[in-house]
Amino acid sequence: MAEPASPGEGKPEQAHHVLVPPASVSPSAPEQGAVADTDLLLAATSISKAFAGVPALVDGRIRLKRGSVHALCGGNGAGKSTFLNILMGLHRADAGTVMVKGRVVHYASAAEALADGIAIITQELSPVLDMTVAENIYLGREPRRLGWFADKAKMEADAAALFARLGFDIDARVTMRSLSVAKIQLVEIAKAISRESDILIMDEPTSAIGEKEAATLFQAIRSLQDQGVGIIYVSHRLTDIFSIADSYTVFRDGRFIEAGDLADIDRQRLISLIVGRDLRDQEARDSTSTGEPMISVSGFARHGQFEDISLDLAKGEILGLYGLMGAGRSEFANALYGNAPKDAGTVTIEGRPVEIRSPSDALSNGIAIVTEDRKETGLVLTSSVSENVVLAALDQFSRLGLVDGKKVASNVDGQIARFRIRTASRDLPVQSLSGGNQQKVVLARCVETEPKILICDEPTRGIDEGAKREVYAFLSAFAAAGNSVLMISSEIPEILANADRILVFRRGRIAGELKGAAATQEALVHLAS
Amino acid sequence: ADPVRIAAVVQSLDTEFNVLWANAANEHPLVKDGSVKLTVLDGRMDALTQSNQFDTAISEKYDAIIFVPVDIDAGNDPVQRAKDAGITVIGSNTLISNTDLYNAYIASNDVEAGKMLAKSVFDKMGGKGNVVIGEGMIGQSAQVQRLQGIEETLKDYPDIKVLEQKTANWSRAEALSLMENWLTAHAGEINGVIGENDEIAIGALEAIKAHGLDPKTIPVAGVDGVTDALLAVKRGEMMSTLQDADAQAQGAIDLALVAKQPDYKPQAKVWDVNGGKLAWEGGKSQHYSVPWIPVTLDNVDGLLEMRKTQ
């Protein structure tokens, strides 16, 4: 099993000297398969899984030590979630062995994994929306009275205590439905932590939350680490990985590529391992703003969410919206797009006032949006990739109401290539794509509408380093062509690198504007909080 | 004096015969002149619903209840309850197994109908050959008793063979498909068709025609004398036996009223005192059997005329 993993795509010779056989990297590799030492919590070897004949995972491996935070890295569709779901008993592997605390296991259900002290934060947030936060957290292990009865009071008390300990500001008695995506993710995190398991799997736990919450999460992780918990951490935010993890494993195209200690590897090389080719650091883009106004918004308000928001967006400009979680950016964006009602506010596009009551109004005025929550408001999960990509632009692909299949196919294939969407076929249902690839489909859909104004709410959520570059490149090209972008992001580096100008939201109001040299991490955080 | 209040609990106003029955009841002279207030309750072909409607009628203290039961056994208990509450109960059209509970009842004997039905078909077949039987909704008294009549008649016709026997749930559409399939299964073997009601017979008739067969060569018969059946008889395509809705409905009202006031003079045409065939006997007897009227080419036009006014 020490054979050099296959290089995958990318120039072979360059790939070869990048890739090092795992054995020489991870010191404990030679004992793989043998009875493991006591502080080896989990060891999985040559796990494979195919969905309807399409291989998702070919050779998945990991070795997790007690008290370590192990980063599982890989591009979108590399097989991380599939692998983790197998460890958790949510999928069944076609082949391979999983060893937990020295014992070979074949979980048929998550219940068995939980019983063995494994917990997971799944990538796709799936709360029971109509139950309260507390009920969600203690789902399946409700505190009981008299054996049969669920102790609601205790549940809520415990949940409240838990949030207090983690420093999350969430009311345990409200229903999940009333929470923002961000808060839902926090609840999932709290839920997993509260299980006090030995092995904690986190599949992109920070994809929906801001820096502030991420920081609190990291504190929690460190204290768990001290208690000897082993954590598998998946994220596309490499900064986070380098700040929190101590060892890493890289998958590419469903194959194990390399494992080792983060101390022995630098960011550049990790990226090249993940994407299978070298990526130059992205050169800072210089503003392409023409100064002539594209869209100007004034006095936008939705009581309880945001108040008198006014902003001007010039042609060729990328305007960033930064704010802490719950600052009201998404609500503003949705109201602007006509997807949510507003109480006040006017819009003028290229000098003429427009009334946007519904998304179709927005689209016909050349506005497109990448919504914050791809599952809820972004995709039709049951429909195919190609149907999703052209959904908002069908009129361009039809004559007399008849869809031109050929035209659709060629366009969709173009988008699949442009955003490197990893799918076996354009006719597969979107729900069969990996999380990041689903996000790319949303982007592709917006591009298809050929908008003048693009609103992106956390556009790179959950997509890998390689694809992020594609997206950034696309956005600046899009702007350079005289269009405008409104970019909501909670990732400071991202917004600093891509926005010409940044508006900071605080509690539903614009707290200030930053541009050029003034725009620094400190300044943003200061204005936002 | 304020009007006599009578509740009529019928099987289902979705079926033509019950509708004719109800219309006839509303045509009763005393109902028309307002001295009797008649409320028709629709049993929706459900014995429990009828039982509930009895409870309602009882708590409403109606003076009398006229009952057309869905089920022959399930009917007993509600009648008992009404009796206990001191309410006059008159049976009509279909029976309950314990008819002694009734103050009186007026009906046409369904066993007899079954016999006439079978006989008419068998005779036309020359007493030998294969028949198929389309049955009503299984378990309902009309189905049970008409089938009994048919089976008893079969004993007298040893050369008649029953090829198929299946429920069409009183429905014309069901009978249509059923017969189409039978005609394919037994191509050229079916010599006669018995429908436990006219709807079924007519459905079979349509299937026969759709199969390009001449209805006159395959005797078809039903019971009730619904309008389409009368028309078919007139065309010489089927046989039917009319069940006299007027007699059963208006007669029942007469019996309800005479139970209140012995000197009451009946109104229904069917009574001998009004020139009809059925002996009134001063309303004293407990069981009145309304004769079936075989529909013939001679009387069909008259019946169709009458139907226009019903």
Add this chain to the structure above:
Amino acid sequence: MSTELTTTAGAAGARSQAIGRFLSRYGILLSFLILFVILSFAHPNFLSTANLMNVLRQVSINGILAIGMTFVILTGGIDLSIGSVLALTGVVAGSLVTGGDPYNPAIAFFAAVGVGALFGAVNGTLIARFSVPAFVVTLGMLSMARGATLLYSNGRPIPNLSPEFRWLGQGFIAGIPVPVIIFAIVFIAAWITLRYTVYGRWIYAVGGNVKSAKTSGIPTRTVIFSAYLLMGALAGLAGMILTARTTSALPQAGLGYELDAIAAVVIGGTSLTGGVGSVVYTLIGALIIGVISNGLDLMGVSSYYQQIIKGAIIVVAVLIDRSRNLNP
């Protein structure tokens, strides 16, 4: 300044939310009360104890079925077979109690509930274990159970049921009809189960999001199975009561009862997609349906108009309930 704005705004939002919440919680109750008041004015005897007892007795069978259906629908499923299963349990129970010994009620009870549970178990297995859509399984069972009923009873009613048994449908305890008492017990048990027990939480969780229920280690299949098992058992109970009321076991009993039961649940506001709802609302739904028929019969409305009015009332009742959703 900013705070001011926010607060006022907040207040406005809060108020409309409060109304929304009230409607969403009590809307259907409101509809019921309106209906109730109208009927009591429309007819003097409507409010008489005798009549209210009638209504309750009439509601009890559909009510029991609707409670079972609430469990099934909460898990995101549906059961169309209950009408037939009810008939089958009725004839089976009936066939066992034509004799006259005092244990009859017990015998009938175990027979009916047992047979019902058995058929429920078959539904549950096919749905939970073999993931055949509930609609198909129970539609098939609707046909199969009816056939079995006719076969078992030869298509003939089973008469002469023992008086002890019939007491279950016609007797009174302290002036309250036995079926009503049984219904009340079932209702309270179901209410406690769904509201306070762990099993209740699991029912909601499975219906709300089966994926996260699985991830949380809930035995989702067992939970789903159990809902159909329970539904079957309750169909048996209802079949027993109905047979005892009609005093003979009818093979054609229960035709279309599934629709009434589902209607009661849905009118109550339980969503067919599962996860939200309560037996309390189901009770109100069942009462609405029962009161309509009773009231219209009392007023002697002709049956054609009755059907029109009944349909209209059902829609309007729910319209009032849902009116909170009117803004897009």
Add this chain to the structure above:
Amino acid sequence: MSTELTTTAGAAGARSQAIGRFLSRYGILLSFLILFVILSFAHPNFLSTANLMNVLRQVSINGILAIGMTFVILTGGIDLSIGSVLALTGVVAGSLVTGGDPYNPAIAFFAAVGVGALFGAVNGTLIARFSVPAFVVTLGMLSMARGATLLYSNGRPIPNLSPEFRWLGQGFIAGIPVPVIIFAIVFIAAWITLRYTVYGRWIYAVGGNVKSAKTSGIPTRTVIFSAYLLMGALAGLAGMILTARTTSALPQAGLGYELDAIAAVVIGGTSLTGGVGSVVYTLIGALIIGVISNGLDLMGVSSYYQQIIKGAIIVVAVLIDRSRNLNP
């Protein structure tokens, strides 16, 4: 060693996957073919042209309804009112063609389809505009339309329909029954619409995720409304054909037809939650239902056993189709 294991296991996995993929696409077709072959061996006349024409003629009415129902269910809705609407359109159309002029078929067509579309529009408005659950609205309409039918016809059949009109149900064109031809036209039109038109895409999108559809600028309410409108119109068409077949307009026609139509759709594999499915599968579903009754009638299976077998076959047919889901 471990590698061995892997490969073998992998191969096995792949094979089962392949089978799964096949079943998932052609499972229900497979079930149908099995059934078809069995029946053609079971009875000599089953395969006769005459009988196949019978089957098609018998299927055409449920088939037309099921096609409309496919649209409704694809949007995530349901329509229980079609049986009653069918009866109403039947009596309305019938009442207009008791005379004898040659334009009768046209008159009846427009009357039936028009009335059906009208009631569909009412359903659609209440559901799409006032967001009352489809189940409640159409259940109410089931009752209202039936009442209206009985009122309009005084609960009595309307006889003496003109021969020109009856030709719609009983006539032939080139040896093919007219109802079958109408059914074929409806099917092809529906198939093209769902597969190749923008509107078709909208139907799927709305059913798959109404929020995302809205975000993509799709007029979701109009789309939902249109589905019920179409369903109503097709119910009218079916009502016209049924009336023409039964030679007089029957107020009690169509009882329970909604269940058969939904069954055809669901057996075909269209999920009741919406977004996935196709009229092709619906056609197969309708054929399965039709062929079962026809076959069992041919073989002279008794009513009782027929119901049991019919139910069993439906479940098994879908079980074969779904057997791909067996592993967790």
